[in-house]
Amino acid sequence: MEKETSKIEVIQQLAQGGDAEAQFNLGVRYDRGEGVLKDFKEAAKWFKLSAEQGYAKAQFSLGGMYYSGQGVLKDFKEAAKWYRLAAEQGYAKAQFSLGGMYYSGQGVLKDFKEAAKWFKLSAEQGDAAAQMALGMIYEGGDGVLKDSKEATKLYKLSAEQGLVEAQFRLGAMYYSGQGVLKDFKEAAKWYRLAAEQGVAEAQLYLGIMYYSGQGVLKDFKEAAKWYRLAAEQGKAAAQLLLGFMYYSGEGVPQSFISSYSWANISRYNSNGADTKSLFDFLENEMSMDDVSKAQALSKRCLESNYKNCGS
Structure with a gap:
């Protein structure tokens, strides 16, 4: 602890003496709360002192603070200005950030x-x-x-x-x-x-590949596993495909209630797109009591943010 305190004191002395690298490092400390209390305003102050001396990392960091509004008022034009100064010195992260601002039209x-x-x-x-x-x-x-x-x-x-x-x-x-x-x-x-x-779209496509046997051995259990992971992130297509698997009993125990529940959730998330055929199948198989149970399950699933959707 004493060693760390001594290190901070040295950085502070160098920064106060005008050393650009030390000013940047002190800004980083305040930004992260390392050895000092986290203070975005202090971080921005030290980044600016360093940036004004042409220190590219500080220019980039100051640009980031103007972009996010941490320690300073959010200002995309100022963010772009500081990113540009660092980018023109060849700083790769600043070049990427400046490119992003041109792509989105923020500040430029x-x-x-x-x-x-x-x-x-x-x-x-x-x-x-x-x-x-x-x-x-x-x-x-x-x-x-x-x-x-x-x-x-x-x-x-x-x-x-x-x-x-x-x-x-x-x-x-x-x-x-x-x-x-x-x-x-x-x-x-x-x-x-x-x-x-955790990329839901990738989980969906990997499930499709396991279902169809494209590039992997066909495996309905693996397909259902990946569909479910994507479904629990709100991916409507995966919810519908999981509903079909519960309907047919492929990779999961057959359950019309679970099938209806996932189809109902998919309909909610996709404004009804592509769910009609599954509902047509289910209407011929389910009692009104089972439909009510399925609707209650889908409601519970959505209200719990996919934490309580049944097995």
């Missing part, structure tokens, strides 16, 4: 070409978020010529660094054969990585 005029430029500079330094963002730009053709191969290449670079959204997007490219040869095994591999980290 929306400009997909400028967004692509800054994303590319950051991506070339290995920033995973920038690689994914640039991949999205190439996939959509925003500010650049549409290029699915380039998009796939960038998604892979990002996915291999562990960025979960890039893993999902790479799985989708392999599944559809966009920018790469269609490969269900590779699709399943990348969908699984994203699904295991």
Whole structure:
């Protein structure tokens, strides 16, 4: 404890003496509450003193505080200004953030070409978020010529660094054969990585692959498992597919009540899209008492935020 206190005192002395790196480090301490009480205003103060001396990390951090409104009034123009100063010094995180502001039109005029430029500079330094963002730009053709191969290449670079959204997007490219040869095994591999980290859309598609035997051995239990995980995150398509599995008894014990309940929840979340056929089947199988039980179950499931949806 004494050693830490002594370290803070040294940083404070250096910062008060005008050392830009120490000012930045003191700002970080106040931002995180490390060795000092967390204080965003103090953090912003020290970041600004350092940033005004041209310290790129401080410029980026100050930009982030203006972007989020922590310690200062939220101001996208100021955020863009400080991001730009750091980006022009080659700081990859700032280049990505500035690209994002051009992409969304926050603090600057929306400009997909400028967004692509800054994303590319950051991506070339290995920033995973920038690689994914640039991949999205190439996939959509925003500010650049549409290029699915380039998009796939960038998604892979990002996915291999562990960025979960890039893993999902790479799985989708392999599944559809966009920018790469269609490969269900590779699709399943990348969908699984994203699904295991809780991405509902990846859980849905992995369930579909287990149901149909695409890239994996057909396994109805695994399909139902992944459908349920996606369903419990509010994914209407997964809720409907899980309802069908309860109807047929594939991968789960057959239960018309559970089937109706999940179909009812899916109808609620999708404004009734695609649920009619399952309700038509169920109406021929269920008593009014069972329908009432199913409606009560779906109500309880929704009210508990998917924590109490039955087995």
